[in-house]
Structure formats: C-alpha cells, structure tokens
Amino acid sequence: MRNPPGPVLRMGGMHRMGLPLERLPDDALLAGLMAGDPEVAVAFVRRFQRRVFGVAIAVVGDVQLAEDVAQQTFERACRHAQVYDSRRGSVPTWLSAIAHNLAIDMVRARHSTPVDPEDLIALLEAVTDTPERRAIADEESAQLRSAVAELPREQARALVMAGIYGMTARQVAETEGVPVGTAKTRIRTAMGKLRTALAPGREVGHG
Amino acid sequence: MGECCGMTCFQLHELGAELSLGVLPARERAAAVAHLDGCARCRAEVHRLTLAGDALLSLVPGAEPPVGFEDRVMARLGPSLRPVQRLRRRRRLVLVAAAAVAALATGAGGWALGSAEGTATRTVVPAAAQTQLRSGQLMADGRVLGRVYVHGGPSPWLFMSVDADGVPGPVRCTVQRSDGSTVSVGTFPLRDGYGSWGAGYPAGPDAIAVRLLSAGGTVLATAHLPAAGG
Numbered sequence: 001m002r003n004p005p006g007p008v009l010r011m012g013g014m015h016r017m018g019l020p021l022e023r024l025p026d027d028a029l030l031a032g033l034m035a036g037d038p039e040v041a042v043a044f045v046r047r048f049q050r051r052v053f054g055v056a057i058a059v060v061g062d063v064q065l066a067e068d069v070a071q072q073t074f075e076r077a078c079r080h081a082q083v084y085d086s087r088r089g090s091v092p093t094w095l096s097a098i099a100h101n102l103a104i105d106m107v108r109a110r111h112s113t114p115v116d117p118e119d120l121i122a123l124l125e126a127v128t129d130t131p132e133r134r135a136i137a138d139e140e141s142a143q144l145r146s147a148v149a150e151l152p153r154e155q156a157r158a159l160v161m162a163g164i165y166g167m168t169a170r171q172v173a174e175t176e177g178v179p180v181g182t183a184k185t186r187i188r189t190a191m192g193k194l195r196t197a198l199a200p201g202r203e204v205g206h207g
Numbered sequence: 208m209g210e211c212c213g214m215t216c217f218q219l220h221e222l223g224a225e226l227s228l229g230v231l232p233a234r235e236r237a238a239a240v241a242h243l244d245g246c247a248r249c250r251a252e253v254h255r256l257t258l259a260g261d262a263l264l265s266l267v268p269g270a271e272p273p274v275g276f277e278d279r280v281m282a283r284l285g286p287s288l289r290p291v292q293r294l295r296r297r298r299r300l301v302l303v304a305a306a307a308v309a310a311l312a313t314g315a316g317g318w319a320l321g322s323a324e325g326t327a328t329r330t331v332v333p334a335a336a337q338t339q340l341r342s343g344q345l346m347a348d349g350r351v352l353g354r355v356y357v358h359g360g361p362s363p364w365l366f367m368s369v370d371a372d373g374v375p376g377p378v379r380c381t382v383q384r385s386d387g388s389t390v391s392v393g394t395f396p397l398r399d400g401y402g403s404w405g406a407g408y409p410a411g412p413d414a415i416a417v418r419l420l421s422a423g424g425t426v427l428a429t430a431h432l433p434a435a436g437g
Contacts, residue, residue: 031405035364
C-alpha cells in the first residue's frame with residue numbers, strides 16, 4: 001500500500017484552506033480521476049507521466065510509439081480506475097504494469113526486433129546498482145537494485161530481456177546463443193533471487 | 208497438491224517465473240493457468256513472482272515525454288471526464304489573470320493547461336489556494352481513525368483512508384451538507400480495520416462533515432471539514 005494511514009495522518013491540521021492537488025495521496029488522486037474530475041486528471045498525468053513514459057520508451061525504443069503507449073496507459077487507467085486494488089500494488093506500480101503490457105503488445109504486433117544490444121546494455125546499467133543511484137534511491141528500490149546487480153551477468157541479461165522487454169525464453173536463447181533450457185533456467189533463477197530480495201509484505205513502487 | 212490438470216507442481220515451479228512475467232508460450236500458459244486454478248500453493252508462489260516482476264519495472268528510469276504530451280493526453284481523456292466541467296473551463300477563462308496574479312503574489316505555482324489544438328479554449332487549473340479540496344481527520348472519542356479528502360464543485364468526490372483497529376467492515380460513508388441534509392455516498396469493506404476508498408456524490412450545498420458508520424448505522428467516526436473557500 002503506497003499511502004498507508006500513518007503518513008497521511010501526519011498531514012493533520014496543516015491546511016485550513018484548499019489543499020494543493022500535488023499533495024494528494026496517489027490513491028486519492030485516482031479516486032478523483034474516477035469521478036471524472038479534469039483538474040485531478042491533469043494532476044494525475046503530471047505526477048505519473050515520467051514513470052509511464054519511461055517504461056514505454058524502454059520497451060518500444062521509439063518516441064512516437066512510446067507516446068502512443070503512454071497515452072493509452074492513461075486512457076485505460078481513467079476507464080478502469082474502479083478496478084484498481086491498492087492491496088495488490090501501488091498506483092505507480094499499477095500504471096507501470098499497464099504501460100508495460102501495452103508496450104509489449106505493440107512490440108509483438110509490429111514483429112519488431114525484441115531488443116537492440118546497445119539498448120539492453122544501457123537498460124541493464126540503469127537498473128543495476130551504482131554508488132550514485134544508491135545515493136538517490138530509497139531503501140526498497142536500492143535493495144532491489146542491489147539484488148539485480150549481484151546477479152551473474154547472464155542471469156541479469158535474461159531477467160531484463162524477459163522481465164522488461166517481454167522476450168520469451170526462446171527469444172532470449174536465440175539472442176544469447178544458448179539452448180532454450182539454459183535461457184529458462186537463467187530467467188527462473190534470477191526471478192527466484194529477486195523474489196527472495198523482496199521480504200514478505202514488502203512492496204516496491206515509486207512515482 | 209502434486210498434480211493438477213495435467214501439470215505437476217514441479218513443472219509449474221519450472222515455468223512460474225515465465226508465467227509471472229507474461230512470456231510463457233500460449234500452450235504452456237494454458238496448462239499452467241489450469242494448474243493454478245486448483246493449486247493454492249502454486250498460486251501464492253506465482254503471485255510472489257508477479258510482485259517481483261512488477262518491482263523490476265520500478266527500476267526502469269523515468270523519462271520526460273515529448274513537449275505537449277500532457278495536452279494530448281487530456282484531449283484523449285476528454286470524453287471520459289465529466290461534461291459539466293466544460294462549463295467550469297469557460298468560467299476559468301475569466302480566472303486566468305486572477306490566478307496568475309495570485310500565483311505571483313503568493314509565490315505559489317499556478318497551473319496552465321493548453322488544449323490539444325493550442326486554441327483559445329485553454330483551461331486554467333487554479334493555483335493551490337483556489338482548489339476546492341479540503342481535508343479533515345476522522346475522529347472518534349479523541350482518537351484519529353483516518354483522514355478524509357473532499358473535493359467540492361459541480362462534480363464532488365471524496366476519498367478516505369481508515370485505520371480503525373477492531374472495527375469490522377463493511378462501513379458506510381455519509382456526507383453532511385451545510386443545509387443540514389445528509390447524503391449517503393457508499394459502502395466499502397475494511398480489512399483488519401483498514402481500508403481506503405473514494406467515490407463521487409451528487410452536487411449540492413457544501414459538505415461540512417463526513418461520517419463513517421457501521422453496517423448497523425452507528426456513527427464510528429466523524430471528520431469536520433474546514434469551511435469551503437476559506
């Protein structure tokens with residue numbers, strides 16, 4: 001749950017006048033979106049557009065297509081806001097998943113090359129731990145980043161190819177020049193380590 | 208459970224990561240999903256893997272979309288937003304100058320949103336001090352049980368976050384208006400006393416308080432709201 005009562009309650013008594021929408025918790029903003037409020041819709045888009053576009057561009061690798069994916073993501077979020085369940089993940093996590101699914105569908109529909117080797121290296125660098133990133137990241141994402149960084153390189157590559165680019169084990173195998181069984185093992189082992197790194201009850205999701 | 212629907216738990220374990228990432232080929236996926244239908248343990252395992260997959264996405268760096276993205280999204284969302292807002296937009300045109308002045312005077316950041324066509328039908332989202340969003344603590348016998356956000360105007364809505372240990376769900380939410388009338392906004396479940404929920408409600412006189420009631424109608428907590436506009 002991204003906005004537990006604790007942090008919300010600490011805002012108590014602060015505002016005698018109108019609250020700026022920027023300070024509204026993510027869940028509340030989604031409730032406003034559900035009500036069809038255009039001011040809230042603007043605030044919602046502003047809050048999450050970097051996150052949504054970041055996922056889209058990482059997968060499709062083309063600004064025009066990524067924008068289309070990002071637009072569809074917000075449209076879908078607006079239309080299906082009532083099915084969002086905070087117990088299953090934060091609002092940004094939910095949006096990222098929508099954007100990711102749409103981006104993967106778009107790549108598959110276009111039969112595009114799943115991944116450019118240079119893009120893969122750049123993304124791998126971005127999702128793994130570095131001192132600079134450690135300094136700015138919060139504890140949860142730093143822990144997760146470390147877990148990915150500690151993976152053997154071939155497992156990390158398989159994880160990013162399957163988990164972010166949406167490549168099947170067969171595609172990973174072809175890209176890496178290894179048997180399908182090896183690719184499957186790499187994906188499974190990497191995911192197992194990632195799951196272990198996330199302690200029970202912990203959930204990572206950031207705006 | 209060892210085997211269900213032609214697939215064993217071991218086989219499911221082998222494919223669980225690919226299933227959770229959505230990269231399992233259709234035939235294997237169908238067999239795996241059929242297995243999950245009858246195996247709670249494997250279902251829980253795949254759920255944990257799915258959370259890990261979602262978490263991986265959170266590591267993807269954010270990226271600034273192209274200029275004008277926000278306008279184009281808003282144009283696309285337009286049909287999903289309440290038509291009544293179009294009247295508010297026209298009214299807000301008058302407020303452009305006032306909002307800009309207020310933003311300069313207070314140092315607050317006023318928002319300006321252009322239309323997709325970049326025509327004169329620009330919408331101005333009010334600066335912070337002009338929003339119709341109010342907030343109050345849900346109180347019961349001096350205890351804080353949560354917080355309520357109420358957004359007024361022609362399309363009012365509210366959101367509440369409740370942490371009321373020991374209170375069973377479902378609970379009902381009502382709004383008391385400045386004319387003394389009460390409107391029932393809806394019912395929502397609590398899980399271990401905790402829940403968050405939001406909904407729209409009919410426009411009318413300003414809300415002055417929000418109440419949380421048990422299924423039996425007993426008032427559990429009340430949030431008094433600051434006066435609208437001030």
